[in-house]
């Protein structure tokens with residue numbers, strides 16, 4: 001992250017040039033809406049990962065993403081916008097004040113974590129590029145390089161990993177453009193250098209290592225919708241304890257914490273992962289069984 005050195009005061013570390021090692025983020029403010037639930041220890045969040053490009057076992061990404069090159073990095077914003085542009089990571093770090101937001105993160109596999117993410121509302125980017133009246137959806141794409149991600153070819157999903165939101169969902173202040181966690185820049189296995197975090201949706205919507213954002217008139221295809229003919233994972237993927245996955249219940253979840261394991265008692269899953277006050281109105285009148 002050679003370029004980060006040009007940001008006086010924001011990053012301080014001798015490791016800044018490597019692009020692989022998280023560095024401290026300074027000047028981060030505390031967002032008032034954070035959950036007060038205990039944070040999951042960083043050791044868990046950085047070793048129990050889903051990042052299929054680096055392997056499908058939970059400990060694969062932490063081992064295999066070590067040398068992932070994340071600098072230089074640009075995010076291209078295109079499609080139905082008046083002002084398409086490419087943002088360098090330097091620019092992304094400075095578009096808005098960085099906030100620490102402690103969110104619950106609920107994976108569709110029925111485990112959950114509590115993470116102090118760092119970033120700002122994705123709406124910051126939306127406002128800068130000025131969507132045209134035709135823009136109704138936003139599509140997201142992860143970087144994909146089979147040379148750096150040789151296990152991606154065996155993951156059983158189509159890559160590059162793609163995701164999407166309705167434009168009004170993307171504009172919701174909770175939708176986070178995330179550049180760090182636990183006071184530092186993102187570790188590679190958690191989606192360095194920049195990812196989305198959508199706390200009311202299953203974790204697979206929170207796409208990692210973002211390189212492309214496209215505003216569209218039609219609903220974009222998403223990686224996990226393409227899997228199993230769309231029967232297992234939907235476009236909306238709102239956390240919903242009342243709609244089970246075809247192969248398991250979504251009524252409860254295993255919260256990863258110190259010493260947690262298969263026998264740790266499960267906790268109840270909350271509708272919209274507990275963020276209903278902020279997001280339920282987005283889905284007024286929709287059948288959430290059909291739009292799962």
Ligand code: MTE
Nearest residue numbers: 049050051052107142161190203204206208
């Ligand atoms: N993004 C990409 N590019 N590839 C992935 O495999 N996995 C998703 C999501 N984003 C995934 C991804 C899933 S299933 C989850 S639960 C979260 O990332 C996990 O994020 P974490 O490893 O930082 O906890």
